[in-house]
Amino acid sequence: LALRPSRQNASPIKVSFEFFPPKTPEMETTLWSSIQRLAPLHPHFVSVTYGAGGSTRERTHATVSRILKETPLKPAAHLTCVAATKEEVNDVVRSYRDAGVRHIVALRGDPVGGIGTAYEPHPGGYRQACDLVAGIKAIGDFEVSVSAYPEKHPEAASLDADIDALKSKVDCGADRAITQFFFDNDLYFRYLDRVRARGIDIPIVPGIVPVQNFKQTANFASKTGASVPGWLAARFEGLENDVETRKLIAAAVAAEQVFDLLDRGVNEFHFYTMNRADLVYAICHLLGLREQSVRAAA
Ligand code: FAD
Numbered sequence: 001l002a003l004r005p006s007r008q009n010a011s012p013i014k015v016s017f018e019f020f021p022p023k024t025p026e027m028e029t030t031l032w033s034s035i036q037r038l039a040p041l042h043p044h045f046v047s048v049t050y051g052a053g054g055s056t057r058e059r060t061h062a063t064v065s066r067i068l069k070e071t072p073l074k075p076a077a078h079l080t081c082v083a084a085t086k087e088e089v090n091d092v093v094r095s096y097r098d099a100g101v102r103h104i105v106a107l108r109g110d111p112v113g114g115i116g117t118a119y120e121p122h123p124g125g126y127r128q129a130c131d132l133v134a135g136i137k138a139i140g141d142f143e144v145s146v147s148a149y150p151e152k153h154p155e156a157a158s159l160d161a162d163i164d165a166l167k168s169k170v171d172c173g174a175d176r177a178i179t180q181f182f183f184d185n186d187l188y189f190r191y192l193d194r195v196r197a198r199g200i201d202i203p204i205v206p207g208i209v210p211v212q213n214f215k216q217t218a219n220f221a222s223k224t225g226a227s228v229p230g231w232l233a234a235r236f237e238g239l240e241n242d243v244e245t246r247k248l249i250a251a252a253v254a255a256e257q258v259f260d261l262l263d264r265g266v267n268e269f270h271f272y273t274m275n276r277a278d279l280v281y282a283i284c285h286l287l288g289l290r291e292q293s294v295r296a297a298a
Pocket of ligand 1: 048049050051052053078079080105106107108109110111128129130146147148153154155156157161162163165166168178179180181207
């Protein structure tokens with residue numbers, strides 16, 4: 001896999017891909033062509049998000065079940081605590097267990113009133129992601145991934161308080177954390193140092209977002225507390241109406257980011273695909289992922 005002879009980090013590279021459940025038949029077609037394009041790269045797992053307020057409960061389930069039935073991929077279903085009782089959430093977990101799903105990404109979820117409003121746990125529901133992690137582990141033998149925020153969750157009082165919340169999720173049984181996206185790798189490494197110093201030893205997998213649309217990404221970043229460096233904005237400057245060049249720049253930016261992470265010892269990457277395969281496929285190809293090489297690594 002070492003496309004760069006100087007690479008110190010010779011461990012096999014693991015990638016995972018995140019999708020969202022489609023709303024329309026057209027979106028379904030796009031999703032499935034993306035899954036088919038990315039599947040031969042043998043991702044470690046593919047995850048399917050859960051809409052705000054549990055709005056995609058059925059669609060997330062249907063997408064995860066179809067992945068399980070029609071592909072050799074291992075699906076991970078996202079699940080939140082929002083707007084549901086414990087029993088309702090437990091029913092979803094049991095239905096995944098019975099369908100053969102073995103991996104859940106457990107989240108608290110955003111407030112019902114939207115990002116920026118106060119979070120109110122549902123009366124009778126799971127209060128926090130750590131409670132959900134424990135609930136899932138009590139129901140079945142699931143691998144459980146959770147979120148992590150290198151730049152802190154917007155609601156957290158401090159980065160230390162946020163790392164305490166991560167620690168409580170690990171103490172409840174979380175097996176892996178996937179980070180919110182970030183663009184400055186130093187932030188990730190500084191966060192990793194603090195997480196390790198807090199005694200957290202699960203993998204903290206960097207979430208990588210290839211910038212399909214700079215304006216949308218910057219807008220989303222401002223809501224989630226992820227910073228957008230000036231140099232990134234400068235790279236997309238003046239390309240508002242030039243989709244083709246934007247795509248080339250996006251691939252170059254993401255490749256630069258993952259190669260720097262790789263050079264600094266990271267070998268597991270989670271890609272936010274936005275249900276589009278082309279950029280992620282190109283970056284994985286640059287990382288050296290091929291059907292044969294992944295098999296050889298396995
Ligand atoms: P938590 O880890 O529960 O933390 C939320 C806040 O509460 C933080 O400020 C934390 O510091 C604080 N906190 C938590 N536990 C404690 C505690 N015990 N004591 C004190 N403070 C505490 N949203 C969706 O709706 N659907 C998805 O599919 C989805 N997927 C995501 C995937 C990833 C990889 C990431 C990074 C985020 C995802 N989100 C998703 C967004 C997420 O739901 C929101 O960021 C939400 O606001 C917080 O959920 P959480 O599980 O990250 O929160």
